[in-house]
Amino acid sequence: MNQFLGLDLSTQSLTAVVIDPSDGEVHRYSIDFDERYPAYKTQKGVLVEGESKVVHADPRMWVEAVDDILNVLREKRLSPRIGCIGVSAQQHGTVYLNRKAEYVLSRLDSSQPLLQQINNIFSRPTSPVWMDSSTHQECLEITAALGGEANVVRLTGSRATERFSGPQIRKFWKEDPSSYRKTEHIGLISSFITSLLIGRVAPVDSGDGFGTNLADIRKGKWSKEALIATSPDLESRLPKLLGKDESLGTVAQYLVERYGFTPTTEVIVGSGDNPNSLVGLGLIGETERRAISLGTSDTYFGYMRKLSDGERSEGHIFGTADGNYMFLLCFKNGSLAREHIKNMYNLSWNDFSEILLTTSPGNDGRIMLPFFSSEITPLVLNPKVWRFGGLAEEDVKGNVRGIAEAQIMSMYLHSAWAGKRPKTILVTGGGSDNPGLLKLISQVFNAVVQTFEVKDSAALGAAIRAAHWSLNKKGIAKSWNELWDLFTKEKAAETVSPYEEEVQIYHAKDGLLSVYDSCEKFALGFGENPDGKLRRFRRIFVRNT
Numbered sequence: 001m002n003q004f005l006g007l008d009l010s011t012q013s014l015t016a017v018v019i020d021p022s023d024g025e026v027h028r029y030s031i032d033f034d035e036r037y038p039a040y041k042t043q044k045g046v047l048v049e050g051e052s053k054v055v056h057a058d059p060r061m062w063v064e065a066v067d068d069i070l071n072v073l074r075e076k077r078l079s080p081r082i083g084c085i086g087v088s089a090q091q092h093g094t095v096y097l098n099r100k101a102e103y104v105l106s107r108l109d110s111s112q113p114l115l116q117q118i119n120n121i122f123s124r125p126t127s128p129v130w131m132d133s134s135t136h137q138e139c140l141e142i143t144a145a146l147g148g149e150a151n152v153v154r155l156t157g158s159r160a161t162e163r164f165s166g167p168q169i170r171k172f173w174k175e176d177p178s179s180y181r182k183t184e185h186i187g188l189i190s191s192f193i194t195s196l197l198i199g200r201v202a203p204v205d206s207g208d209g210f211g212t213n214l215a216d217i218r219k220g221k222w223s224k225e226a227l228i229a230t231s232p233d234l235e236s237r238l239p240k241l242l243g244k245d246e247s248l249g250t251v252a253q254y255l256v257e258r259y260g261f262t263p264t265t266e267v268i269v270g271s272g273d274n275p276n277s278l279v280g281l282g283l284i285g286e287t288e289r290r291a292i293s294l295g296t297s298d299t300y301f302g303y304m305r306k307l308s309d310g311e312r313s314e315g316h317i318f319g320t321a322d323g324n325y326m327f328l329l330c331f332k333n334g335s336l337a338r339e340h341i342k343n344m345y346n347l348s349w350n351d352f353s354e355i356l357l358t359t360s361p362g363n364d365g366r367i368m369l370p371f372f373s374s375e376i377t378p379l380v381l382n383p384k385v386w387r388f389g390g391l392a393e394e395d396v397k398g399n400v401r402g403i404a405e406a407q408i409m410s411m412y413l414h415s416a417w418a419g420k421r422p423k424t425i426l427v428t429g430g431g432s433d434n435p436g437l438l439k440l441i442s443q444v445f446n447a448v449v450q451t452f453e454v455k456d457s458a459a460l461g462a463a464i465r466a467a468h469w470s471l472n473k474k475g476i477a478k479s480w481n482e483l484w485d486l487f488t489k490e491k492a493a494e495t496v497s498p499y500e501e502e503v504q505i506y507h508a509k510d511g512l513l514s515v516y517d518s519c520e521k522f523a524l525g526f527g528e529n530p531d532g533k534l535r536r537f538r539r540i541f542v543r544n545t
């Protein structure tokens with residue numbers, strides 16, 4: 001009972017991280033959705049309808065994965081040792097349950113697989129996930145109903161955002177009002193997974209709950225106006241919203257009988273993967289260091305003590321484990337776009353990194369805008385890949401550098417509203433293995449970059465939240481810092497520092513950041529042709545021109 005479990009249901013996999021604060025031991029298990037559940041026909045964990053902007057996943061696949069991973073914990077004899085569980089999940093996605101759900105969840109039979117029993121509790125067969133960008137019309141309607149974009153940002157922490165739960169729920173209600181009526185409960189993915197563990201419909205925390213356009217982030221409550229602007233009788237369908245970490249009670253009897261958990265094992269409120277990563281990276285209460293996660297999406301985020309009232313149309317505010325706030329920017333053309341380029345030129349990740357380490361910062365004034373699919377930041381609904389400064393499609397090195405520079409420069413430019421620039425950036429997610437990307441981040445952000453031994457910062461964060469809550473409740477007070485000392489070990493070998501000369505290529509007055517900004521504005525239709533700026537950059541920064 002002195003170990004703690006974090007479960008993270010991400011876009012492509014379900015990961016379990018078990019930590020033991022008495023000796024610092026960590027166990028990790030993961031299930032890849034495409035590989036393990038081919039019957040669901042997912043690609044990279046999701047179902048994409050042709051060229052459309054609709055991206056869903058089948059919640060039944062997630063249920064199978066939960067059953068399978070809990071069985072692994074039983075086989076490894078870890079489940080009886082777990083004192084408390086924390087859940088993490090990809091954010092914004094919604095799961096739609098009918099009136100049978102509460103009854104079925106409360107009477108799960110441990111002799112039957114989970115899925116078989118809950119197959120009939122869904123009122124919508126698939127769940128829209130964070131990659132869905134099909135609700136632009138609903139976003140416009142919600143914005144109008146709430147009195148304009150500035151009001152929506154002030155109230156909910158984000159402009160009405162295509163992938164967020166509110167616009168997605170509105171679209172469901174408009175397209176299928178009869179199924180909406182039959183929906184008794186709409187969970188976020190994190191609250192749905194938590195519901196499976198406690199055997200009843202679970203609340204959601206402000207980390208995930210604020211990523212919906214439905215909450216008043218100052219009051220920490222569902223906002224009546226936002227609910228009215230979204231769909232009829234919504235409040236009774238939503239999970240209870242909790243401001244910070246809290247126990248939801250003990251695991252369902254089903255978990256005890258089927259997977260060998262102890263009846264006193266507690267479950268805390270679930271959260272989104274990004275608010276959990278904030279904990280996993282040791283950033284609660286810390287405003288000097290910021291984080292980049294290079295996962296399926298790329299995200300840039302950090303802790304905030306106070307909300308700023310500055311106007312902005314990009315980025316989001318979510319709640320944190322300790323009841324404060326974090327900012328976040330999300331970039332959809334992240335690792336999948338890098339992988340696209342890697343595969344297009346038959347490269348390995350090693351080759352990709354090597355190219356970044358051996359080519360010149362600034363890419364000789366060649367720029368790519370890698371909108372392979374619709375983009376979240378900046379908002380691009382119709383995908384198109386742009387190449388500027390004579391970047392030819394067959395130029396392997398130019399395209400590798402082009403995509404990576406674009407991703408990191410975009411992150412830098414679009415996060416200008418998020419407070420003081422950091423001196424240190426912590427990098428997590430699959431891409432944090434890539435030395436070329438780490439070096440580029442340090443150059444573009446002019447910051448020291450660090451990575452970690454445990455890559456699964458979201459699952460780790462969920463486990464640390466469970467440990468923090470449970471140990472403090474038992475009076476064995478462990479501070480966040482004590483837990484981070486044990487589990488958030490920086491990999492000294494992968495600390496990268498920026499070189500002034502290289503930083504200047506991006507940051508100087510006519511440097512690449514300003515050129516990239518012009519290219520992006522031009523591509524989005526509100527800026528002049530960037531050719532003059534590109535030529536000037538080459539004259540100043542590129543030898544032999």
Ligand code: XUL
Pocket residue numbers: 010011089090091092130163211272273274295297299328330
């Ligand atoms: C954050 C976002 C993604 C998902 C998937 O706003 O949409 O990062 O949480 O990881």
